[in-house]
Amino acid sequence: MVKGDRLDREGAAPLWQQLQQQLLRRIDGGEFAARFPGELALAEEYGVSRQTVRQALRQLRADGVLVAARGRQPRVAPPVEISQPVGALYSLFSAVEAAGLQQNSVVRTLDVRADAVIADRLELEGAAPLVYLERLRLAGDEPLALDRVWLPASVAEPLLAADFQHTGLYAELYRRTGLRLDHGREQIRAVVPTVAERRQLRCDDQAAAFSISRLGSSAGTPVEWRHTLVRGDRFALTAEFSGKAGYHLVGSGPREDLRGTRPAAASG
Structure with missing residues (x-):
């Protein structure tokens, strides 16, 4: 005191x-x-x-x-751990709320820009305009994730009028455009955050993080590329298995091009 x-x-x-x-x-x-x-x-x-x-x-x-x-x-009491299932189309927004914590976001950027690398991942021309959203995701009052997402402006431009401080991307996408993601592919890696990332996430220098790269699509068309860095001390991935269906994860190499990896979880 x-x-x-x-x-x-x-x-x-x-x-x-x-x-x-x-x-x-x-x-x-x-x-x-x-x-x-x-x-x-x-x-x-x-x-x-x-x-x-x-x-x-x-x-x-x-x-x-x-x-x-x-x-x-x-x-x-230790911080509440956010749990998200592997192998299901799922919302980080919903996972935080389900843990009894309020989900909030600090919106760093919401604009339209071009990025040839991301456009290629979304199977677009290199100069195609993209809606870009960057957020610091909070669970309660504590930072949980750094989240960056790109979507084709041709379908996602109505999102520029949305307030993402306390709402999920997928809910707003459906409400404003009628578009619903029905498929996602992810690559999940354990990483050590940089000094700048640790400062933003308010985690100590011993903490690891999940680096999640995601390609989301609707009716077979890629509409979302996302990279999320999630605190490893506040987040867990869960999976179910059975004797009949089994349990199988497909490993992937260091490439960030996810076309061809196994469908996994998504977050809004």
Whole structure:
């Protein structure tokens, strides 16, 4: 706790609520990552009764900030892990919401541009205009992914009027153009983020990430090329298998041209 940071005993907010807010700020600052203090230590530090401490901790547990088994010391809850199935057309937006977290995005860029390499992947002429969307994807208040997507402007130009701060790309694409993706191919690799990427994703220098390159299509026509960098400490890929259908993944080399790889997951 910062020296001189004390509870306001004459303020309108009850002491337990002030204590809860101060503990929340300290948790957000990473102060209790190794060990959370006990009730007695907190009561002595803040000069309040243990009942006041218990009420503050009760609210932090109810909010999912702290976890504790009966008779054990509370600890800071780990970040919620986002899970996405392999082998299904799926939305990252939906996966975040399903985990009980609000999905938000910081839109870095939304414009029309040309890119000959991407156009070739979308089976277009090199100078064809492309709608480009770049976002920092958030799960709750924490960065989850850096997401860049290109679509043919001939079909996706209505997306330029969309607000992507809290909506999925595929929902907006269908609502504004009537186009629905029905097939996706992905290449997923484990990578070490660059210094700049770690700074944006707010992950430590030991964390790995998933690099996901995707070619999405509708009725056999390529309409989306996407590259997403997802924090490996907050994201998991899941798969199902059975004795009858089996479980099979096709490996791929270092090329980023996905034509010919196995259909996999997609995210909106």
